[in-house]
Amino acid sequence: MVNIVEAIQARRSTRAYDNAPLTAEDHDAVAQFIAQTAPPFGVQARVELIHHDFGMERQKLGSYGSVKGACDFMGLIHRPGPLAAEGAAYWFEQVVLHCTSLGLGTCWLAGFTHSSFSKHVTLEADEKLAYASPVGYVGGVKPLFERLKLFDSEKAHITKKPFETLFLRPDGSGLTAAEAGRYAEPLELTRIAPSAKNQQPFRVMLDGERLHFYAMDGLFAHTDLGIAMCHFEQSARFLGIEGGFEVLPDAPGGPDLEYVISWV
Numbered sequence: 001m002v003n004i005v006e007a008i009q010a011r012r013s014t015r016a017y018d019n020a021p022l023t024a025e026d027h028d029a030v031a032q033f034i035a036q037t038a039p040p041f042g043v044q045a046r047v048e049l050i051h052h053d054f055g056m057e058r059q060k061l062g063s064y065g066s067v068k069g070a071c072d073f074m075g076l077i078h079r080p081g082p083l084a085a086e087g088a089a090y091w092f093e094q095v096v097l098h099c100t101s102l103g104l105g106t107c108w109l110a111g112f113t114h115s116s117f118s119k120h121v122t123l124e125a126d127e128k129l130a131y132a133s134p135v136g137y138v139g140g141v142k143p144l145f146e147r148l149k150l151f152d153s154e155k156a157h158i159t160k161k162p163f164e165t166l167f168l169r170p171d172g173s174g175l176t177a178a179e180a181g182r183y184a185e186p187l188e189l190t191r192i193a194p195s196a197k198n199q200q201p202f203r204v205m206l207d208g209e210r211l212h213f214y215a216m217d218g219l220f221a222h223t224d225l226g227i228a229m230c231h232f233e234q235s236a237r238f239l240g241i242e243g244g245f246e247v248l249p250d251a252p253g254g255p256d257l258e259y260v261i262s263w264v
C-alpha cells in the first residue's frame with residue numbers, strides 16, 4: 001500500500017524533465033491507477049494520458065511558468081455539475097500523488113492548458129479539458145521515492161501559508177496545531193497541498209469534531225479546495241481517522257468565506 005503521508009511530503013511541482021518517455025511499466029502503473037479510481041461526489045471526469053514531445057526547449061504550457069523536457073502528460077477532463085471542480089481536482093491530485101509514489105515528477109498546469117493539449121483529446125459537447133500535468137523523470141535522473149524521502153519537507157514547503165492562517169477556530173481566529181488535536185497531522189498535510197500560484201485560497205474551520213471547508217475568491221479557488229480536500233481525507237484515512245465529507249445545511253459562514261462542505 002502506498003504511504004500517502006510520504007507521497008504528500010515528497011510531492012512538489014516539477015518543471016524540468018529529462019525528455020524520456022515513460023517506461024511501459026510506469027505508463028501502465030499510472031494508467032492502472034486511473035482505471036481503478038474515480039472522482040468523489042459522483043462527479044463525471046476522466047484523466048487521459050497524452051504523449052506529445054515538446055522537445056527540450058522551455059514551453060509555456062500553463063498560465064505561468066514553463067516546462068522543459070516533458071513528453072508525457074495527464075489531462076483532466078470533466079463535465080459541469082455540483083462539486084465538479086472540487087471532485088475532479090480531488091481525483092487528479094490522487095493521481096498526482098500516486099505518480100509521486102512511483103518516483104515521477106508532476107506539475108498542475110492551468111489556463112492555457114486547453115490550447116496546449118486540446119488537439120490531443122476528443123471532447124464531447126459539455127466536456128472541458130480543465131487541467132493538465134506533465135508526468136515524467138525529473139532532470140535526467142529518475143528520482144527514486146526513497147531518495148525523495150530525504151527531502152526536508154518542512155523546509156521544502158516553507159513558502160506555504162502558516163497553519164494558523166489556513167485553519168480557523170469557530171470565531172474565525174487562527175487555530176494552532178496543538179488545538180487541532182488528532183486533526184493536526186492531516187491538516188498539516190493539507191497545508192502543503194499545491195495550489196495555483198501557491199495562493200492557497202481555502203480555509204478550514206474546526207468546529208467541535210467537525211471541520212468546515214471554505215473557498216475564498218479566485219479563479220482556481222474551488223480546484224485548490226478540491227486538492228486540499230484530497231490531502232485531508234486521504235491522509236486522515238491513512239492515519240485511521242474516521243469520517244467523510246458531507247454538505248451541511250447549517251454550517252457557519254465567515255467573511256470572504258464561501259462554504260463548500262464539511263468533514264463529519
Ligand SMILES: Cc1cc2nc3c(=O)[nH]c(=O)nc-3n(C[C@H](O)[C@H](O)[C@H](O)COP(=O)(O)O)c2cc1C
Binds near residue numbers: 012014195198223227
Ligand atoms: C490549479 C493549479 C494550477 C496551476 N497552474 C500552474 C501553471 O499554469 N504553471 C505552473 O508553472 N505551475 C502551476 N501550478 C503549480 C503551482 O504553482 C504550485 O503548486 C505552487 O507554486 C506550490 O508549489 P508546490 O506544488 O511545489 O508545492 C498550478 C497549481 C495548481 C494547483
